[in-house]
Amino acid sequence: MTAAREWVISDLRERIASLESGTVRKRGCLAFGVDEIDAALPGGGLAYGALHEFAGGGSGTVDGAAAALCVAGIAARTKGQILWCMTRPDLFFPALAQAGLNPNRVVFAEADREEDVLATMEEGLGFGGLGAVVGEVVRLPMTASRRLQLVAEKTGTMGLVVRRWRRQTEASDFGQPTASTTRWRVSVLPSEELPVPGVGRPRWLLELMRVKAGECAEFIVGACDATGRIHLFPGSRDREDQTRRWDGRTVA
Amino acid sequence: MPAAKAQAIVQGLQVVEADPIADVAALERLTLWALTQYSPIVAMDAPDGIVMDTEGADHLQGGEELMLSGIVNRFRARGLTARVAIADSWGAAHALARASGRETVVAPCGETSRFVEKLPLSSLRLSPETVISLRTLGFRTIGELAATPRAPLALRFGPEIGRRLDQMYGRLPEPIDPIRPMDVVEVSRTFAEPIGAPETIAKYVSRLVGELCDALEKKALGVRRSDLIVHKVDNTMQAIRAGTAKPARDVAWLTKLFKDRIEKIEPGFGIEKLSLVAVIAEPLTETQKTSSLVEEEVVDITPLIDVIGNRGQRVYRVAPVASDVPERSVTRIAAAAEEVGASWALHWPRPVRLLARPDPIEVIALLPDHPPVSITWRGKRRRVKRADGPERIFGEWWTRSSEFDAVRDYFVIEDDAGERFWIFRSGDGLDTATGSQKWFLHGIFA
Numbered sequence: 001m002t003a004a005r006e007w008v009i010s011d012l013r014e015r016i017a018s019l020e021s022g023t024v025r026k027r028g029c030l031a032f033g034v035d036e037i038d039a040a041l042p043g044g045g046l047a048y049g050a051l052h053e054f055a056g057g058g059s060g061t062v063d064g065a066a067a068a069l070c071v072a073g074i075a076a077r078t079k080g081q082i083l084w085c086m087t088r089p090d091l092f093f094p095a096l097a098q099a100g101l102n103p104n105r106v107v108f109a110e111a112d113r114e115e116d117v118l119a120t121m122e123e124g125l126g127f128g129g130l131g132a133v134v135g136e137v138v139r140l141p142m143t144a145s146r147r148l149q150l151v152a153e154k155t156g157t158m159g160l161v162v163r164r165w166r167r168q169t170e171a172s173d174f175g176q177p178t179a180s181t182t183r184w185r186v187s188v189l190p191s192e193e194l195p196v197p198g199v200g201r202p203r204w205l206l207e208l209m210r211v212k213a214g215e216c217a218e219f220i221v222g223a224c225d226a227t228g229r230i231h232l233f234p235g236s237r238d239r240e241d242q243t244r245r246w247d248g249r250t251v252a
Numbered sequence: 253m254p255a256a257k258a259q260a261i262v263q264g265l266q267v268v269e270a271d272p273i274a275d276v277a278a279l280e281r282l283t284l285w286a287l288t289q290y291s292p293i294v295a296m297d298a299p300d301g302i303v304m305d306t307e308g309a310d311h312l313q314g315g316e317e318l319m320l321s322g323i324v325n326r327f328r329a330r331g332l333t334a335r336v337a338i339a340d341s342w343g344a345a346h347a348l349a350r351a352s353g354r355e356t357v358v359a360p361c362g363e364t365s366r367f368v369e370k371l372p373l374s375s376l377r378l379s380p381e382t383v384i385s386l387r388t389l390g391f392r393t394i395g396e397l398a399a400t401p402r403a404p405l406a407l408r409f410g411p412e413i414g415r416r417l418d419q420m421y422g423r424l425p426e427p428i429d430p431i432r433p434m435d436v437v438e439v440s441r442t443f444a445e446p447i448g449a450p451e452t453i454a455k456y457v458s459r460l461v462g463e464l465c466d467a468l469e470k471k472a473l474g475v476r477r478s479d480l481i482v483h484k485v486d487n488t489m490q491a492i493r494a495g496t497a498k499p500a501r502d503v504a505w506l507t508k509l510f511k512d513r514i515e516k517i518e519p520g521f522g523i524e525k526l527s528l529v530a531v532i533a534e535p536l537t538e539t540q541k542t543s544s545l546v547e548e549e550v551v552d553i554t555p556l557i558d559v560i561g562n563r564g565q566r567v568y569r570v571a572p573v574a575s576d577v578p579e580r581s582v583t584r585i586a587a588a589a590e591e592v593g594a595s596w597a598l599h600w601p602r603p604v605r606l607l608a609r610p611d612p613i614e615v616i617a618l619l620p621d622h623p624p625v626s627i628t629w630r631g632k633r634r635r636v637k638r639a640d641g642p643e644r645i646f647g648e649w650w651t652r653s654s655e656f657d658a659v660r661d662y663f664v665i666e667d668d669a670g671e672r673f674w675i676f677r678s679g680d681g682l683d684t685a686t687g688s689q690k691w692f693l694h695g696i697f698a
Contacts, residue, residue, distance in 0.1 A: 058669065058671070059671060060671075063605050063696045064605075065603070065604040065605045065696045065697060065698045066604075066698040068604050068605070068698070069604045069698035070698070072604075080551060081551065081553050083553075083556070090605050090606060090607065090608060091604065091605065091606075092578070092582070092602060092603055092604060092605060092606035092695060093570045093582050093596075094572075094578075094581065094582070094596040094598070094602040095601075095602040095603055095604045095697075095698070096604070097595055097596055097598060098598050098601070098602060102595075103569060103570050103571060103572070103592065103595065104569065104591040104592060106569060106570070107553065107557065107567060107568075107569055107587045108566075108567070108568050108569065108570070108587075109560045109565050109566070109567050110565060110566040110567075110568075111565045111566075112565075116563065116565060119563075120560050120563075120565060123556065123559055123560060124556060124560075127553065127555075127556045128551075129551030129553065130551070130553065130556075186698075188669075188670045188671055188672065188697075188698065189670045190637065190638075190666065190668075190669075190670035191638065191666055191670065191672070197638070197639070198638065198639070198640045199601075199638045199639065199640045199664050199665075199666050199672065200638075202672060202697065202698060203670070204698075223698055224698075226598075
């Protein structure tokens with residue numbers, strides 16, 4: 001009985017997927033390697049050929065440090081060259097190298113204007129053959145995100161957007177709808193306790209704020225290791241009370 | 253001044269025969285170099301100058317000001333003194349470069365008359381006799397001459413003065429006849445009827461690219477820099493330059509570079525000739541590829557780099573530098589450069605964002621080597637909950653003698669909310685010779 005139901009559901013999913021866009025193809029997914037997170041995403045990971053949005057929480061909305069490192073970890077686990085587009089060149093590459101990203105794989109494109117970043121991203125996504133295209137932008141209007149999503153669908157390249165605002169108050173813009181497949185918020189949490197004085201492994205609150213054909217979720221994870229992987233902290237799902245507390249701080 | 257008189261004034265004066273032919277040859281070499289560097293339309297302004305039409309080409313050098321200072325610096329590095337000016341017309345730029353005392357002058361669009369009115373008559377490109385006669389009549393500056401009625405001047409000196417004045421103020425066109433190297437690969441197409449529609453231009457551009465690629469293939473060359481020169485019916489020219497990171501001979505790739513910017517062409521009354529020139533060409537031989545069955549296929553992203561780079565964006569990769577000072581440990585290299593084998597030493601945590609200039613912060617800390625108890629950055633006070641450090645970085649005294657004693661002590665700190673920062677104290681906390689003992693915030697951790 002259950003087998004028949006699952007078959008019907010998967011058949012329905014396929015029919016809906018083929019309705020959604022004319023050129024839908026099986027692109028596969030990039031799994032996080034963390035079962036709980038992968039289970040929250042349809043397909044079991046971040047879809048290739050789609051646009052994914054990452055923003056910081058709290059003062060991370062301005063510096064975008066955690067979001068950038070999270071994106072770097074994802075990019076490090078893809079194959080092929082990576083195009084990183086931005087307007088503010090304050091990325092310090094040794095930190096990205098610590099997340100497993102080889103400097104030979106990353107080509108930076110620094111533009112003077114926001115619109116040029118979006119145009120470069122579109123060009124990179126449409127080129128095909130890149131591992132991932134990363135863009136650091138302030139504004140991501142619906143039209144622009146739709147264009148990026150469509151061109152990513154066409155070539156199967158993963159598009160990663162780091163949202164980074166000029167002021168913390170402007171970050172309410174993140175509530176506006178975009179055409180991205182997933183939207184995440186990465187906020188810093190106090191690091192792991194060590195038995196001795198010092199800063200332990202950084203921890204993040206990873207909030208899946210929107211996902212197409214999936215449900216929102218939040219996780220407490222350990223920051224990217226040397227291969228770009230994040231680790232779920234044991235028991236983070238049970239600690240709903242703590243998550244609530246951080247939630248109040250991150251909403252700007 | 254005769255040579256004998258000069259020798260009488262200065263003792264031990266060395267006299268070298270003037271060699272105008274060698275001068276012209278050297279100027280020509282310099283002009284050809286400028287053609288590959290700065291703009292597609294470059295010509296000799298004999299006997300001592302080079303004239304370039306840099307419209308639409310300055311952004312590749314970072315803007316007009318930067319382009320000019322770059323030119324001056326490159327000449328200075330070779331022991332030459334250059335004076336550079338940008339103005340609306342050839343005449344005005346010629347006069348400003350020679351007569352104004354500064355190394356670089358930029359006359360903004362439409363402000364030529366304000367810039368040239370105080371210049372002496374000798375910068376008007378008139379014959380020396382005419383200049384002397386005009387001085388006798390009491391004229392001193394170009395402004396005075398321009399404000400005088402034309403008819404009496406023309407009656408006395410002929411039409412030359414009026415023509416030069418009009419050329420200076422941009423009322424008469426003065427097309428630049430661009431210099432071309434002898435062995436350049438060039439294809440062109442002349443139209444019986446002037447064309448103007450973007451689709452037509454696009455069609456002929458792609459045909460020209462095809463012809464250029466055929467011509468290059470015969471010589472086994474690939475193009476590094478190519479110019480599309482648009483000759484219009486009103487005797488003006490417009491040029492579009494496209495550069496590639498590697499020698500290219502791919503029709504689709506080159507066509508895309510030009511088609512991206514066809515909208516920039518202003519056909520005006522119509523285009524009568526299109527020519528495509530391979531300004532810099534390098535040897536390019538075909539190589540045989542191994543089948544993708546044998547080894548993993550590597551995608552060459554050079555075409556993408558070219559498309560982005562030709563839009564005026566800075567495209568680069570980063571590479572490690574053997575330096576402990578954080579801001580010196582990263583360098584930019586060309587996006588299409590060879591792979592770099594080395595990497596950074598990844599023993600210590602490094603911040604994701606590094607501030608271009610360390611921000612001064614106020615700190616409460618126990619000297620000499622305890623981490624701070626609290627910091628105030630951008631008006632917000634943060635209590636330090638956890639900290640790691642110090643990581644001491646010494647100045648590079650072997651390259652800079654001013655850093656002989658310099659020391660920075662870096663700390664990783666984490667505040668109550670979990671935000672992590674990279675801060676340092678300039679100095680070791682004891683000796684003022686090692687630094688100012690002030691605290692700075694240098695980076696933000698994820």
